[in-house]
Amino acid sequence: MAESFPALPTADWPYLQILVRLALSLSLGLLIGMERERRGKEAGLRTFGFICLLGALGGALGTAFSLLILALVGMLTVLLNVQALRVTQGTELTTSAAMLVTCMAGILCGQGHTILPAAVMVIATALLAWKEGLAGFSMGLTESELRSALLLAILAIVIYPALPVGTVGPWNLIEPRAAWVTVILIAGIGFVNYILWKLYGARGVVFLGFLGGLVNSNFTVIELSSRVQPSSSAFVESAYRGILLATTAMVMRNACLLLILAPLALVGSLAAFVLMLLTSMALVLWSYRRRDRPSGEEAPQMKLELPFSLPLALKYGAVFLLLHIVGAVTQRQFGDMGFYFVSIIGGLMSSASAVAAAATLASQGSISPTVAGTGAVLASFTSIAFSLSFVLRKHNRALIGRLASAMVYVAVAGIIGMLVWDTVHPFMLHWIPQLEGKAG
Structure with a gap:
């Protein structure tokens, strides 16, 4: 007698649509990661690319997976700051905030948004790149x-x-x-x-x-x-x-x-x-x-x-x-x-x-x-x-x-x-x- 097993849940994704969403999230993650890499940060080009790509996967899978991935990225930011304190470099609060923003932008990409995550990532990259100018202006x-x-x-x-x-x-x-x-x-x-x-x-x-x-x-x-x-x-x-x-x-x-x-x-x-x-x-x-x-x-x-x-x-x-x-x-x-x-x-x-x-x-x-x-x-x-x-x-x-x-x-x-x-x-x-x- 053949044993019967419950069918696993499946989801049929339109291949081209999901591929476009993943490509957009990867490009946005690489954009902000390039700026962090240029400044010699521990989390650089590949890290931000992975974070945004992971957020896109969570957004495509649903709300529960999105929250789970956002929590995992939060744990990653904690580990990053702990490692920075061990080598007496101080906390990486700006990079940590950028990682969370990147994850949220990736989730939006996974849900099918295009203009909003792109605008958010461009603004975030500009804030990181204009650090000296903004700091000088605010101090003045x-x-x-x-x-x-x-x-x-x-x-x-x-x-x-x-x-x-x-x-x-x-x-x-x-x-x-x-x-x-x-x-x-x-x-x-x-x-x-x-x-x-x-x-x-x-x-x-x-x-x-x-x-x-x-x-x-x-x-x-x-x-x-x-x-x-x-x-x-x-x-x-x-x-x-x-x-x-x-x-x-x-x-x-x-x-x-x-x-x-x-x-x-x-x-x-x-x-x-x-x-x-x-x-x-x-x-x-x-x-x-x-x-x-x-x-x-x-x-x-x-x-x-x-x-x-x-x-x-x-x-x-x-x-x-x-x-x-x-x-x-x-x-x-x-x-x-x-x-x-x-x-x-x-x-x-x-x-x-x-x-x-x-x-x-x-x-x-x-x-x-x-x-x-x-x-x-x-x-x-x-x-x-x-x-x-x-x-x-x-x-x-x-x-x-x-x-x-x-x-x-x-x-x-x-x-x-x-x-x-x-x-x-x-x-x-x-x-x-x-x-x-x-x-x-």
């Missing part, structure tokens, strides 16, 4: 810089979700979340710019004008023009380039705000912004070709103030809300011309807030995207003229003459861009429906 942080970073995180992560959704108020003119997004966006641009300034330093007029213009173009113009004496030609060339670069950064920042907050509004003003940028950059390049910088002139130095603080956030928020409310009311009462007037006045206070207010009104449907784009260009014009007023106070004819001509060229380029759009826009409205009909 001051207490005020750290407080500003925490404040920015609180405003973005803690306060924003608590704000009410939609419009509030008797006339539905205020949208708290839209105002707060604008505050965070403008402050974030300044904070990133401050980090770049801290990493690369003030390397002459290029960084001074451009990076300073991203934070506050008027402050940069005041700082540069203050170094020019009324009857001296010293520093005129550097101040000229720096102010032009600050203007370039201001125009680029306003265009980016439109792109992020109301992309359709940028379509109508794209030609104006592009021509203004090209003109200002061409003038800067032409100034380098002149090569008339006086010998012995030192590169300008300027210490940027901390780009994010609570007063700065309140200023941007108050200006944005004021322009948003006044712009909506004047547009309802006086039409587009009323909104244009508010945009021009708003450019004197803050062109970034004026552009953000115009973009928000367009995204809410209060004004058309074309009107919002035109208002953003007008606010940029006002900011350029306001910056030039600071230069006029220095009574230096050489600088005033060159900058006045340059600003006129930039403004004319913007006006030409607006006229081009006004000419092309009707034809686009006429041809787009016909093209859609033919495609259908």
